[in-house]
Amino acid sequence: MREVPEAIAGKLTEAADAFASSFEDLRMDDIARASGIPRATLYYYFSGKDDILGFLFAAMLAEIRVGLAAAADAGGSVRDRLGGLVRALLTQMATHPAAAQLLLTNLGRAGKLPDMAAGLQEAAYGPFERVVAEGMAGGELRPRDAAVTAVALFGAVCIAGLQALVTEGHLEGGRLAATLEELFWAGLAAEQPPTGRRT
Numbered sequence: 001m002r003e004v005p006e007a008i009a010g011k012l013t014e015a016a017d018a019f020a021s022s023f024e025d026l027r028m029d030d031i032a033r034a035s036g037i038p039r040a041t042l043y044y045y046f047s048g049k050d051d052i053l054g055f056l057f058a059a060m061l062a063e064i065r066v067g068l069a070a071a072a073d074a075g076g077s078v079r080d081r082l083g084g085l086v087r088a089l090l091t092q093m094a095t096h097p098a099a100a101q102l103l104l105t106n107l108g109r110a111g112k113l114p115d116m117a118a119g120l121q122e123a124a125y126g127p128f129e130r131v132v133a134e135g136m137a138g139g140e141l142r143p144r145d146a147a148v149t150a151v152a153l154f155g156a157v158c159i160a161g162l163q164a165l166v167t168e169g170h171l172e173g174g175r176l177a178a179t180l181e182e183l184f185w186a187g188l189a190a191e192q193p194p195t196g197r198r199t
Helices: 006-019 028-035 039-045 049-073 078-095 097-105 107-111 116-137 146-168 173-188
Strands: none
Touching: 006 028, 006 049, 006 097, 028 039, 028 049, 049 078, 049 097, 049 116, 078 097, 078 116, 078 146, 078 173, 097 146, 116 146, 146 173
16 A cells, blocks of 8 residues: 555545445445545555555554553553553544544454554553553452453443444543543452451
8 A cells, every 4th residue: 555645644534424334335436525535546545445444443543552652651550550541542532533433333344454453452452451461460450361351441442432422422531431440440450458457
């Protein structure tokens, strides 16, 4: 795939709104009409609609990578960092709601594209896994499989965000993040020994 100019990338991201719910039946003519990009230009940069989906997915992953890496590297407790990861992911979804909806509802299709699975692991699951593993090693989190836990947390945030986008038409990240953080912590936090008891 050729390098896509920023102007075309921006138009495709903005136009994702128009085809977020019907990608299966979508034709390149529909994408051209929705984006205002001539069909011939689309075919110059992309081989077809799956190539466009892969491009949008990679662009969103690049933004997610930056936000999640910053949250994972931030100082503070494991709980603070997990909360930061949740907020960073929801912020990304709220910033590009149509693209997020398009990509999440077509994640199975995007996941079959070259390098997408590796990109998802590096950009999305990796930061969650690192913080979870550190929490387990430090005794703040119950011993679990860090990789599976990371995927479950990422998936829960995405589905909760997608549900808000579909049913409410927007994503109120702060309220949802607080609810998810409390839920995750209740399920993951290591049990504290009772205080004031003699052993």
